[in-house]
Amino acid sequence: HPHVVIATGLKRAARGMLLERCATNLMDADRPDADNVLPDREPIDPQGPPAYWTGLPLRSIIGEFTKRDIPASLSSDAGTYVCNSLFYRLQHWATGQDRVLAGFVNFPTVTNSAHSQHGLSLRQQVAAGRSIIRQSIRYYLQPASSDLLRP
Template sequence: MKKVIVSAFEPFDNVKTNPSYEAAKLLPKRIGEADIEVIRLPVVFGVAASLLAKRIEELRPDAIIMLGVAGTRTKITPEVIAVNINDARIPDNKGNSPRFEKIDTAGDDGIFSTLPVTEMVEEMTKEGLSSELSYTAGAYVCNDLFYRIMNYLKTKGLSIPAGFIHVPNPSDSEGDTKSELSISEIARGIKICIETIIGR
């Protein structure tokens, strides 16, 4: 039986919920031949990645999907690359606020996702779900997690498909920017991504 880890984040910036985790909670426990494990991570630089890396070490999954919310976007956006920079526009949930700091002074400037991102977008689009590739995961905790996990896998020599997907605020969100997608449709998009990954 295959195993897939799906990580998502707790709320931050004075909001009550985080759509990434709300969508992840709606995923079935099994998709195709894969058991799905959902992990809720803190919005804290470095700590989120440490917790996820520990679970990866314990479980040795067949794929890793990291989720986060992009409140200014209206589509589901698989990320192409993680960049080696932290630059917080707001403090994280522990008050950390790094400004234009390298995540790893000895690390690569960028590390590409190893998920089939173009296929994932194609499959979501076929199902009528708004989706497109993104070439920037920002410089906040989402990108920090993305970069650190990709760097961890590379350093450990683990060839586990992994990458990050940003989800938008759902249609019933109180945010200024929201998508036409309901939270259940966002969850369906993530399920399609998982099916695309494990079906390869």
């Protein structure tokens, strides 16, 4: 019975951390996944809502990233396949639980180059993970609407 669930993925083309705002009820891809499955514009849950918003305190997380000089941006969605499917199912599950905070964050690749086009150092990624956890737990214990970034 977790109180906070932070799912993660890898976005190879990302320069920094990507905080995912929305999980959409859609599976679609132009390449097969690791199991060689290729969906064709089908809903994740035919009876589910079109989308779920993250429960993570994005404003607080971005604020802490800024203080720690961790490159990051908000992402409107986690794509339309594996990451998004996990995020959507997580948010669907969380809505049926009693007070569970859940969301999804994409990490970039690990790089040792200070001026890499893609990726962050392992030190920055560990610091980012700690910030996400710290701010999510703080928000869970003391929620404030000003912590959220929603349209």
